[in-house]
Amino acid sequence: MIETVARVESNIEVAPGFRLLTLSFDRAINPEVGQFAMMKPSGCLEPLLRRALAVYRVERPDKLSFLYQVLGRGTQALSLAVAGSMVDTLVPLGNGWPTQSLTSSGRAIVVAGGIGSASVLMLCERLKRQGVDTRVFFGAANSDVALGCGLEDFKELALPLTVTTDDGSLGERGFVTAPLERHLQAGDGAGATIYTCGPWAMMSRVAELAARFDVRCYASLEAPMGCGFGVCVGCVVAVKTDGGSDYGSYKRVCTDGSIFPAEQVRWEVNAMGH
């Protein structure tokens, strides 16, 4: 975990409302796949809190890029950061995707929804490099959003890829969990590990399918974060406990996660609050 001021190399709009921010650092960062950073433009007084962005790509050990959707005040402030300007950054954070147990004989299913894709591109690259039999399910609201969420980068990986859009403007019409369910129903998920990142409702459904088909599943969660390094205890998710004491029924998304075994999460308690 390093607290530093990074320099904006570029901050390009990749589709309306979606941008790719590339930051250079004064030292090597070497994040694990699935880790994130807390950041806001240096000198920015409002909003107060930094925003959590997943590391999209490691361009060089000291140069990272972040794909993000401009949604609220924090990402709007970031969207205005021009090349050469500075960004206060705490990085790398979170536990990263557990891929160690997967070998070339293993199988993986990656399910990305919306900008949740930003957390799994490097995971897909890693799985491919490890020779893991990997299939990607990529869902977005429409074709523009799919492009904003990095669809072209996923296509370049040349992994088996199923695309869905809510409005049918690209790929299959409907939610990404529909083709996932068919895939699992056909028995094609046997022995696989599912990795998912996306909207809460989508991940909740993926977790349900994983449980039904008895497939191991990890989910990268999102929650409003105060600090990103465990002290504010604001970004908690409700988890299942062994009973007994209530203590331990909430875990911090930032330091206990952001990636959790899906069966640990109490999906009926939405950590995002909507």
Place this chain on the structure above:
Amino acid sequence: MGNIVNHDPRLAVEIAGIRFNNPVIGASGTFGYGLEFAELIDLNRLGGFSTKGLSARPLAGNPPPRIVETHGGMLNAIGLQNVGARAFIEEKLPLLRRFDTRVIANVFGYSDDEYLEAITILNDGEGIDAYELNISCPNVKEGGIVIGNSPTAAARLTEKAKRASTRPLIVKLSPNVTDIAELGRAVAGAGADCLSLINTVVGMSIDVETKRPRLSYGTGGLSGPAIKPIAVRMVYEVAAAVAVPLIGIGGIASATDAMEFILAGATAVQVGTANYYDPTVTIKIVEGLSAYCDTLAVERIASLVRAASPGN
């Protein structure tokens, strides 16, 4: 860990017989158990820090969502999730003893007896410099603010806590009262060695789409720069009402902010929410206070406590 730090002697302050190398203290609830910051700053350079509120038994806290950002601040309703006093002594304190910084144990309970139980457990811990009695947390339904809203109840608990405690007692005041000076007088009269103020200001934010409060608890405590003028005013008022030293808290994010509190009547300050968006802010404030002393030829920062008062 054992870094030799050249402290600026002009910044040293004393509270209830405890010497702080400087008046900058990490605020309870925003500084974890201190150790979380060891990777980011040199804890030896801090005046001290106050722990996350410790209860006799571990607490789970409130369901999410627990925080929401507002203009110039944030609302939180964490609900005092903490490891418990016993685990703090066994797991955190041994690691903290390696640092030369003052450790204040913030104490919480749902009843007078639970506060005393937590203090009794913590009395066994080696390396705690003082207790801070949290009678002002707005995010739990019993204890905390229920006691802190009533000068009588606050004084009663202060008196019992002082008797149970083997260490200096700081009492943390709530701003959610009609007359904070009256509350301060009651608590100081009951034996508090120091008052810290303010805790968060009760607020609410509503999601206009779901038509529900954004926090699961409903209300939350407002913190950050937005509350600073309220806090400065309250420190100024309480300083005029009591003789014990004060620790100023509320939206401090720079040395200038810290100086406002000192001039209003605080001997030291606690830095809270700013730690979230700049984990190194406490060290920057220490450096800024030295720079302030240089610029204005201040020999001892303690000489400026309450300098803004008309009598000074």
